[in-house]
Amino acid sequence: MTMMASGIRMRRPTAGDGSRVWRLLRTAGGLDVNTPYSYIMLCDLFGDSCVLAEAEGEPVGFVSALRLPERNDTLFVWQVAVHPSARGRGLAKAMLRELLGRRTEIRYVEATISPSNGASQALFRSLARERGCVCRVTAGYAAELFPKGQTHEEEERYRVGPL
Numbered sequence: 001m002t003m004m005a006s007g008i009r010m011r012r013p014t015a016g017d018g019s020r021v022w023r024l025l026r027t028a029g030g031l032d033v034n035t036p037y038s039y040i041m042l043c044d045l046f047g048d049s050c051v052l053a054e055a056e057g058e059p060v061g062f063v064s065a066l067r068l069p070e071r072n073d074t075l076f077v078w079q080v081a082v083h084p085s086a087r088g089r090g091l092a093k094a095m096l097r098e099l100l101g102r103r104t105e106i107r108y109v110e111a112t113i114s115p116s117n118g119a120s121q122a123l124f125r126s127l128a129r130e131r132g133c134v135c136r137v138t139a140g141y142a143a144e145l146f147p148k149g150q151t152h153e154e155e156e157r158y159r160v161g162p163l
Helices: 015-028 036-045 091-102 118-131
Strands: 009-011 051-055 058-068 071-082 108-113 134-141 155-161
Touching: 009 091, 015 036, 015 058, 015 071, 051 091, 058 091, 071 091, 091 118, 108 118, 108 134, 118 134, 118 155
Parallel strands: 071 108
Antiparallel strands: 009 051, 051 058, 058 071, 108 155, 134 155
């Protein structure tokens, strides 16, 4: 568990946090919100590679990530959510630092980011600068892969490392 100067506490989530994380994702906006069950499972089964940030006992940030099975030295970040009240304080990067501090075997951080998501692009580029490494952007998931009738931008793959 880590405490930021702003009084925000970061910790490993548990299954009991799943529904609170789901509500945070709905409030944070800008992300695909999945079922409450998926967040319960993430917090339970992948808690070691996720971070929950709380202020006064309420969730204000969440990072969901997992190690890639075929590349154990790579942490794939799925979602980064910050409550509107906690934005502009560096919380997203602090949560990534918290994860990387726990997982010393991680040499690369990856994520897929849509071209319109400037905040996430800046986050991963900033992480690369902070760690003195490169951030490579390659093709990720084409818009055509998403279900017909849904509008979804392509997702580009960002790869930061080696750390």
